[in-house]
Structure formats: structure tokens, C-alpha cells
Amino acid sequence: xxxxxxxxxxxxxxxxxxxxxxxxxxxxxxxxxxxxxxxxxxxxxxxxxxxxxxxxxxxxxxxxxxxxxxxxxxxxxxxxxxxxxxxxxxxxxxxxxxxxxxxxxxxxxxxxxxxxxxxxxxxxxxxxxxxxxxxxxxxxxxxxxxxxxxxxxxxxxxxxxxxxxxxxxxxxxxxxxxxxxxxxxxxxxxxxxxxxxxxxxxxxxxxxxxxxxxxxxxxxxxxxxxxxxxxxxxxxxxxxxxxxxxxxxxxxxxxxxxxxxxxxxxxxxxxxxxxxxxxxxxxxxxxxxxxxxxx
Amino acid sequence: xxxxxxxxxxxxxxxxxxxxxxxxxxxxxxxxxxxxxxxxxxxxxxxxxxxxxxxxxxxxxxxxxxxxxxxxxxxxxxxxxxxxxxxxxxxxxxxxxxxxxxxxxxxxxxxxxxxxxxxxxxxxxxxxxxxxxxxxxxxxxxxxxxxxxxxxxxxxxxxxxxxxxxxxxxxxxxxxxxxxxxxxxxxxxxxxxxxxxxxxxxxxxxxxxxxxxxxxxxxxxxxxxxxxxxxxxxxxxxxxxxxxxxxxxxxxxxxxxxxxxxxxxxxxxxxxxxxxxxxxxxxxxxxxxxxxxxxxxxxxxxxxxxxxxxxxxxxxxxxxxxxxxxxxxxxxxxxxxxxxxxxxxxxxxxx
Numbered sequence: 001x002x003x004x005x006x007x008x009x010x011x012x013x014x015x016x017x018x019x020x021x022x023x024x025x026x027x028x029x030x031x032x033x034x035x036x037x038x039x040x041x042x043x044x045x046x047x048x049x050x051x052x053x054x055x056x057x058x059x060x061x062x063x064x065x066x067x068x069x070x071x072x073x074x075x076x077x078x079x080x081x082x083x084x085x086x087x088x089x090x091x092x093x094x095x096x097x098x099x100x101x102x103x104x105x106x107x108x109x110x111x112x113x114x115x116x117x118x119x120x121x122x123x124x125x126x127x128x129x130x131x132x133x134x135x136x137x138x139x140x141x142x143x144x145x146x147x148x149x150x151x152x153x154x155x156x157x158x159x160x161x162x163x164x165x166x167x168x169x170x171x172x173x174x175x176x177x178x179x180x181x182x183x184x185x186x187x188x189x190x191x192x193x194x195x196x197x198x199x200x201x202x203x204x205x206x207x208x209x210x211x212x213x214x215x216x217x218x219x220x221x222x223x224x225x226x227x228x229x230x231x232x233x234x235x236x237x238x239x240x241x242x243x244x245x246x247x248x249x250x251x252x253x254x255x256x257x258x259x260x261x262x263x264x265x266x267x268x269x270x271x272x273x274x275x276x277x278x279x280x281x282x283x284x285x286x287x288x289x290x291x292x293x294x295x
Numbered sequence: 296x297x298x299x300x301x302x303x304x305x306x307x308x309x310x311x312x313x314x315x316x317x318x319x320x321x322x323x324x325x326x327x328x329x330x331x332x333x334x335x336x337x338x339x340x341x342x343x344x345x346x347x348x349x350x351x352x353x354x355x356x357x358x359x360x361x362x363x364x365x366x367x368x369x370x371x372x373x374x375x376x377x378x379x380x381x382x383x384x385x386x387x388x389x390x391x392x393x394x395x396x397x398x399x400x401x402x403x404x405x406x407x408x409x410x411x412x413x414x415x416x417x418x419x420x421x422x423x424x425x426x427x428x429x430x431x432x433x434x435x436x437x438x439x440x441x442x443x444x445x446x447x448x449x450x451x452x453x454x455x456x457x458x459x460x461x462x463x464x465x466x467x468x469x470x471x472x473x474x475x476x477x478x479x480x481x482x483x484x485x486x487x488x489x490x491x492x493x494x495x496x497x498x499x500x501x502x503x504x505x506x507x508x509x510x511x512x513x514x515x516x517x518x519x520x521x522x523x524x525x526x527x528x529x530x531x532x533x534x535x536x537x538x539x540x541x542x543x544x545x546x547x548x549x550x551x552x553x554x555x556x557x558x559x560x561x562x563x564x565x566x567x568x569x570x571x572x573x574x575x576x577x578x579x580x581x582x583x584x585x586x587x588x589x590x591x592x593x594x595x596x597x598x599x600x601x602x603x604x605x606x607x608x609x610x611x612x613x614x615x616x617x618x619x620x621x622x623x624x625x626x627x628x629x630x631x632x633x634x635x636x637x638x639x640x641x642x643x644x645x646x
Contacts, residue, residue: 024536034425042449045460100356118357127627129566131593135616139370191349219453222568246455253459268456
């Protein structure tokens with residue numbers, strides 16, 4: 001046994017050990033260095049956004065519609081409201097559909113071929129580029145009808161469904177089986193068990209999932225380019241083209257005017273703050289008085 | 296076997312005496328007057344129809360995902376018929392994009408998409424893995440939460456904001472600082488040559504790399520975390536250094552999942568639209584020079600769709616969308632299968 005080990009002098013042993021130790025330190029150093037390299041642009045983006053955005057914000061931004069080219073002032077009030085309306089449409093379609101799909105996966109389709117197929121399709125649909133959703137909504141609605149807030153809402157809703165389905169399924173899977181069995185054992189029908197026990201227990205997690213999907217589509221520009229189309233004036237009709245914050249930022253960012261760049265930064269900051277605010281508020285509200293899921 | 300069981304059995308709930316028929320007056324017949332509770336429960340459980348309806352609704356919602364995919368596919372195929380019939384496979388092999396003369400070839404966009412995504416992966420993958428390793432194994436616990444939070448925050452920033460930042464901050468840096476340096480050091484390769492406007496393939500790749508970094512980093516971190524702790528312990532017990540432990544115990548076991556994470560990042564990069572459109576320069580060229588403006592599949596749709604005049608033009612753009620859809624579906628399917636294979640195997644092993 002011992003003779004099988006190669007004979008090495010102390011000198012070689014030390015050299016090998018030093019090389020190993022050197023590689024180890026090198027890799028550690030590289031990992032630390034790359035983290036620093038990555039964190040720099042991250043912090044730079046956030047810092048620049050807050051700095052430029054906050055310095056460009058004023059009351060006009062929240063109360064005025066965009067000013068014509070060459071005129072100073074103007075704001076994005078119509079875009080903020082428009083984004084809210086389009087997102088409300090998207091949520092109204094996407095959230096119920098997504099949650100119901102997740103309930104099917106968790107409560108009916110567990111382990112079955114059908115369940116796996118749905119799960120896989122949802123994951124794949126999740127990765128489809130948003131611009132493709134935009135073209136699809138264009139071909140399905142705009143071609144037969146016209147550019148409208150409704151078409152934009154549908155495009156965003158399609159993007160919300162797979163995310164919500166998968167998170168709902170995962171959250172329902174954490175609900176202990178004993179709870180369901182207790183309810184069924186009392187003679188409560190399955191649909192009632194799902195509504196009052198499974199979904200009720202998993203509510204905080206499901207809401208988190210919904211808000212993640214919401215935050216993801218709230219910043220989307222590509223699907224709205226040829227559906228909601230944008231609008232420089234007030235519009236509250238779902239059947240008309242409607243302004244949206246990301247669209248307006250996109251248009252202003254590509255413009256050659258400094259004034260519009262300034263507004264684009266303000267819009268970007270407002271967009272991110274509004275997304276985070278709505279997500280936090282909904283989660284805070286939903287967490288009051290609900291039963292915690294999990295074990 | 297012969298020894299008596301030392302565990303005391305719970306006393307039976309039903310007393311033997313209770314089994315004897317009751318001596319007193321017989322209990323009220325159930326059929327005559329069901330108790331309040333019984334009636335309540337029977338009303339509740341009589342919902343066979345409700346149960347079926349509910350299950351059906353859930354099934355329909357789940358099926359709607361198939362319907363969505365089918366509808367998207369059908370619309371894209373249907374609306375691109377004109378272009379498919381006019382050009383056939385030649386559409387993807389020719390590089391002449393001339394809307395005025397009605398000649399359309401998608402090769403420059405395919406080139407732009409492939410090269411920009413590849414460059415983005417080249418930059419993002421090593422950094423993502425290094426950060427994943429740093430967060431998991433090297434960084435002090437106090438730093439772990441802030442770094443994870445920052446990474447997640449980055450994933451939440453809308454694409455248009457990245458584009459705005461890149462246009463205002465990154466483009467001048469690429470034009471005035473990074474560009475000249477690259478040209479001085481690597482100009483001989485022909486990849487970095489004047490003129491450098493700041494907007495172009497390289498800048499778009501850098502933005503893409505920043506955008507796909509969070510997804511690759513967080514998924515590969517999850518995959519590496521899923522490697523059983525014994526693997527690490529065994530490597531360390533044999534006297535491995537930290538890097539040897541990571542290489543032998545962690546990276547080797549997690550490699551399939553890491554490949555899956557990279558492919559997921561690739562899928563994201565292939566389809567990224569707005570930020571790329573804003574900084575890539577939007578010019579259908581196939582040139583080696585990375586400073587040159589380029590065009591991608593997604594950005595040509597975003598940029599030209601609303602201005603497209605003529606049915607053939609629109610149809611050609613929709614065919615590009617169809618190609619993008621099919622490619623990202625294949626890429627994502629492969630990535631999902633890989634990630635599933637790893638995480639499923641692990642949960643089975645630890646169970």
C-alpha cells in the first residue's frame with residue numbers, strides 16, 4: 001500500500017502545495033474582482049437613475065401632457081394613467097387565468113402527463129421574447145380592429161400567465177396535505193377545499209408571484225409598440241391608442257432634445273418607483289391577517 | 296417476537312361497554328330527522344356538479360396556455376405567408392434588405408443576433424459564475440443579502456431604462472475611452488477598427504451582458520446550492536483547497552444545470568429588444584468590425600414594424616418574428632430540460 005505512493009522529495013511536495021495554494025488564492029481573488037466589476041455598473045445605473053431622475057422631476061411632470069416639440073415643460077401625466085389602465089386590463093385577464101392554471105397543475109394534474117406538458121409549455125412560453133407577443137397581439141387584435149389599449153393589455157396578459165401559473169403551483173405545493181385531508185374528511189367538496197383551504201393558505205405566496213409578473217410586464221415596451229401605440233393626449237377609452245410610461249420613455253430617449261432626455265430620466269425613475277410601490281403596497285395589504293403558508 | 300410489545304397502545308376510543316346495544320330509548324332515527332350538522336354537511340357535499348364545473352374551469356385555464364402558444368404560432372405563420380411564398384428559404388440566406396425595391400433577406404439580422412448574443416455570453420458567463428461562487432462560498436455572510444438584493448433589483452429594471460442609461464452613459468464611454476484602447480491593443484485582429492460612433496455591435500453586447508447577468512448568476516447559484524453538502528465535505532476532508540473543492544465537488548456536479556442557466560441567458564439575449572435597438576445602430580451590415588452598427592432580429596421588428604409600408608414588408612417582418620419565436624422556443628426548451636434534469640435528480644438524492 002505505502003509503496004504505491006509516489007516518492008516525492010520534500011522540495012517537490014512544497015512546490016506542489018504552493019501551486020495549489022496559489023491557484024486557490026488566484027481564483028478567490030478573481031471571484032472578488034469580478035463581483036466588484038459587476039457591482040460597479042449596477043450601482044452606477046441605480047445611482048445615475050436616481051440622480052438624473054430626481055433632479056428632473058417637478059409638479060408639471062405629474063400634471064401635464066407632453067408638450068409639442070420645441071416648447072419647454074410638459075409632463076407624462078397621461079402616460080402614468082395610461083400605464084395604470086393597460087396594466088389593470090392585463091392583470092384582470094392574466095391573474096385569474098394564471099392562478100386557475102396553477103391550481104390545475106397543483107391540485108389536479110400532479111405528476112400526470114397532461115400536467116407535465118402544461119408545466120413545460122408554461123416554462124417555454126415564459127422565455128418567448130416580448131416583441132413576439134407584440135406581433136401576435138397585433139395580428140390577433142390590431143389587424144382586425146385597431147391600435148388600442150385593449151390590445152396592449154392582452155399582449156401583457158399573455159406574458160403574465162406562465163409566470164403566475166408556475167408560482168401558484170409552487171406555492172400550492174407547499175400547503176401541507178394534512179390540511180386538505182382534514183377539509184375533505186369533514187365532507188367538504190374538493191372545489192371548496194381548494195378555495196378555502198389550499199388557496200387561502202398559499203395566498204401570500206401567490207400574491208408575491210402575481211406581483212412579480214406584474215412588475216415584469218409593467219416595464220415592458222416592446223409588446224406595446226404596435227398594440228397600445230402611444231398617445232400624446234389624454235385618453236381613457238380602452239378602444240383607442242393609449243400612452244404608456246415605457247413607450248414614452250423610449251420615444252423621448254431616442255429624441256435629439258435635451259429637454260426630452262431629462263423627461264425620459266424622470267419617467268424612468270417614476271416608472272421604477274411606481275412599480276416597487278405598488279408591489280410593496282399590495283404585499284403589505286395582502287399579508288395582513290392571512291395564514292402563513294408552508295410548514 | 297415472543298416478547299410483549301413494550302409500547303403501550305392507546306386506549307381504545309370506543310369503550311367495550313359502548314358496543315353493547317343501548318338499553319334506554321332507541322336513538323332518533325336518522326331518516327326521520329337528520330341533525331343540523333348532518334344536513335349542513337350533506338348540502339355542502341352535494342356539490343358534485345360544482346366540483347365538476349370547478350375542475351373543468353381549472354382544466355380550461357391550464358389548457359389556455361396551449362391555446363396561447365398555438366394562437367401565436369398560427370398568427371405568425373398566417374401573417375407571414377406572403378413573404379414565405381415570395382422568398383422561401385432564400386429569406387434566411389440572402390443579405391439584401393431593401394424595402395424600397397421589395398427585396399428582403401434576413402441574414403444580417405441573424406448575424407447581428409447571433410454575434411451580439413454570443414459576445415454577451417462571453418462577457419456575462421465568467422462574471423456570473425465568479426459572482427455565484429463569491430456569494431456562495433467566499434463572501435462574508437453580512438454581504439450576502441445586499442449582493443443578492445442588488446442582483447434581483449437589476450433583474451427588475453425595465454429594458455427601456457437600460458437602453459436609456461446605455462445611450463446616455465455607456466455610448467460616450469465606449470466611444471471615447473474603451474474604443475481607442477481596444478483599437479490600440481487589438482486593432483490588428485480587425486475586430487476593432489475606426490470609425491467608432493459608440494453605437495454598434497460591441498456596445499449592444501455590453502448592455503446585453505449586463506442584462507443577462509442576473510438570470511445566469513441567480514440560476515447557477517441555485518444549481519450550485521443544490522449540490523449535496525457531502526460532496527463539499529468529502530473534497531475538503533481529502534485536503535482539497537477551496538478552489539479544488541469547488542472544481543471537483545461543486546462545478547463538476549452542477550455543470551448540466553450551469554449549462555442550462557447559460558442557455559436560459561442566451562434565450563433572454565436572443566429576444567432582448569428595446570435596449571439593443573437603442574444602442575446597436577440599426578444598420579443591416581455583415582462586417583467583422585465590432586464597432587460597426589448592426590441590427591438584430593428583434594430590433595428590426597421594433598424599429599421598422601410601425602413604419603412598414605406594403606404587405607410584403609410587413610409580412611417579411613412577421614416572418615422574422617416567427618423565426619425568433621421558433622428559435623427561442625427551442626433554446627428555452629433545451630435549457631428547461633437541462634435545469635429540470637439537475638434539480639429533479641438532486642431532490643431525489645437528498646430525499
